[in-house]
Amino acid sequence: MSGAQAWGFTDDRGTELGAARVPRRVVAYVRAGAALCDLGVTPVAVYGSGHDGEVLDPAKEGGLRAAGVTYLGPGRALDEGRLRELRADVIVDVTYDGKSPYALDEAVADRIGIPLVALSVGNELTLPAILDRFGALAVSLGAVSQGDVSQGDVSFGGSVADGSSAGLRVAEDVLQAAAAASGFAVLALSGAGPDQVHLARPHAWPELARLAELGVRLVDPGPGPGANWLTADWGRAAELRPDLVLFDSRAHATAPDGTLSGVRSTPWNPETPPSPAAYARFFRDLAAALAP
Structure with a gap:
């Protein structure tokens, strides 16, 4: 990535992602989208996993429904045309193995030409480290930081955008x-x-x-x-x-x-x-x- 890029982020697969401007239209896996919503970045839409149906699971929704975020159904069945219509700038998923996004076929993002961020939620990271990584992504996407973002800070170090660490x-x-x-x-x-x-x-x-x-x-x-x-x-x-x-x-x-x-x-x-x-x-x- 060149230093001239307005946005850059390295995800938990080690994939370096960049864009000419900070992504504003985020489509995310529901778990990631609910976290980003808490952190001050409201997705335009979210999708589910293979466990999910055509209706957003109330246990997973967090603040998404109240924020009016569109639910697209299971990620593996997503219509590429719908994604194009949403004009997404970035897709955010999770990864359990540090290699592949969990709920969306990465080839879909590749075909549409949208960068896909996958953040780890597996046991290779501690919970504090996982929270710091989502906080770092939220800040990179424009959420207001109330402190320095540092990976793996067990005290959470004010590293989240919504000030809820305390x-x-x-x-x-x-x-x-x-x-x-x-x-x-x-x-x-x-x-x-x-x-x-x-x-x-x-x-x-x-x-x-x-x-x-x-x-x-x-x-x-x-x-x-x-x-x-x-x-x-x-x-x-x-x-x-x-x-x-x-x-x-x-x-x-x-x-x-x-x-x-x-x-x-x-x-x-x-x-x-x-x-x-x-x-x-x-x-x-x-x-x-x-x-x-």
């Missing part, structure tokens, strides 16, 4: 105190029907790893196949004897089975928008669920 730090303090007082064993899971449930491996999820750092006693489902989840029946979930269940609240997941009817539960969106405001809300809700 709110996140307060929420973390509240959660840490609640976790210490309760001592609850917490199991994160995603229901997959009456006979099957996916049990989260805490180390595989940046936000769950952050919870552990804050003193939340997370239950590991134990040995077996699956890097992020151990797939089992609901009886296995009950055998782990959780005091509190974090259940996947996305539209495609099912509610906790009756075998866990005596266990406290609270919603968990495994695709929480990577913004300090969104995680502050989640941490406060979890703190409330841990209260006596």
